[in-house]
Amino acid sequence: MNALDDTPHRASRAETTCAETSRAKTILVGRRYNGPPNSANGGYVSGLVAQRARGMLESERDLVVQLHLPPPLDTDLRLTRAGRRVHVWHDDVVVATASPQAAGADTPGAIAPELAEQAGLRYEGQGGAHPFPTCFVCGPEHPDGLRLAPGPVPGMDDHVACLWTPDATTDDGTGTVAEELVWAALDCPGGWTLDPLRSPLVLGRMSARITALPRVGEAVVAVGRGVPGEGRVHTCATALFNRDGTELARSTATWVRLAPTATLQDTKAENS
Numbered sequence: 001m002n003a004l005d006d007t008p009h010r011a012s013r014a015e016t017t018c019a020e021t022s023r024a025k026t027i028l029v030g031r032r033y034n035g036p037p038n039s040a041n042g043g044y045v046s047g048l049v050a051q052r053a054r055g056m057l058e059s060e061r062d063l064v065v066q067l068h069l070p071p072p073l074d075t076d077l078r079l080t081r082a083g084r085r086v087h088v089w090h091d092d093v094v095v096a097t098a099s100p101q102a103a104g105a106d107t108p109g110a111i112a113p114e115l116a117e118q119a120g121l122r123y124e125g126q127g128g129a130h131p132f133p134t135c136f137v138c139g140p141e142h143p144d145g146l147r148l149a150p151g152p153v154p155g156m157d158d159h160v161a162c163l164w165t166p167d168a169t170t171d172d173g174t175g176t177v178a179e180e181l182v183w184a185a186l187d188c189p190g191g192w193t194l195d196p197l198r199s200p201l202v203l204g205r206m207s208a209r210i211t212a213l214p215r216v217g218e219a220v221v222a223v224g225r226g227v228p229g230e231g232r233v234h235t236c237a238t239a240l241f242n243r244d245g246t247e248l249a250r251s252t253a254t255w256v257r258l259a260p261t262a263t264l265q266d267t268k269a270e271n272s
Contacts, residue, residue, distance in 0.1 A: 025052050025079040029071060032144055033136045039070035041136045042203030043187020047180035052079055053086035053098035064101035064207035071095050103209035104252030107237040108225040110245035111161055116221045120162035122151035124197060131200035138188040150189040150224055160192045161223045166216050176213035183208050185222060186251040190236030193226025194255055201255040208251035219243055232257040
């Protein structure tokens with residue numbers, strides 16, 4: 001199903017496929033899961049790649065996914081293993097690489113759901129200001145997105161937060177949120193700590209650890225904390241919590257601020 005369909009969507013089915021051969025796997029990211037208009041949401045595709053790579057590497061260790069180029073939509077991407085790495089190919093170009101690396105330990109702490117709700121009301125991506133308003137995760141104009149709205153937390157510099165209640169479209173078939181959608185939800189909040197309204201940023205590198213998958217229909221507190229850098233490369237961390245403060249998942253990420261004259265097709269991650 002694409003974003004214009006009216007039929008109900010279930011995660012990890014029609015739009016996202018995985019075909020395995022003796023040598024490689026293939027993934028396809030449906031148009032619903034865009035970040036910028038014509039490329040995949042970085043967190044979503046990172047989660048999708050991490051799942052496939054974990055199986056190919058026969059390892060349950062944390063993985064980091066490096067995005068070398070904007071991942072295309074509605075296009076077969078081939079995964080191949082090379083030692084302890086998995087490369088993602090679009091034709092003969094490497095789009096992403098996954099390799100073992102522990103998720104960062106220095107992630108934001110839990111905050112009260114009431115404070116997260118207040119922060120969400122201060123979300124700066126509303127009212128036409130969003131650099132990518134149809135982003136699957138945080139775009140207010142996406143017709144079938146997750147609709148996270150991470151806003152500044154009162155009294156906490158470089159922090160954003162919001163409440164997010166996963167709906168039935170996120171269900172992995174067991175009543176919990178599909179893993180790639182948890183990665184997606186961990187992606188954008190951190191980016192909103194880095195002043196994307198000044199100039200857009202895109203995800204360059206992300207690692208995540210999921211302790212427990214959120215339950216569909218139950219509110220989750222998303223908290224992001226940024227560490228602004230001096231140049232174009234910045235780091236941030238995001239975590240998801242139950243309302244009682246129990247951590248569900250965490251991530252660390254590197255974002256790349258687009259140069260004034262750059263296009264997304266020209267963008268490459270600078271944090272190799």
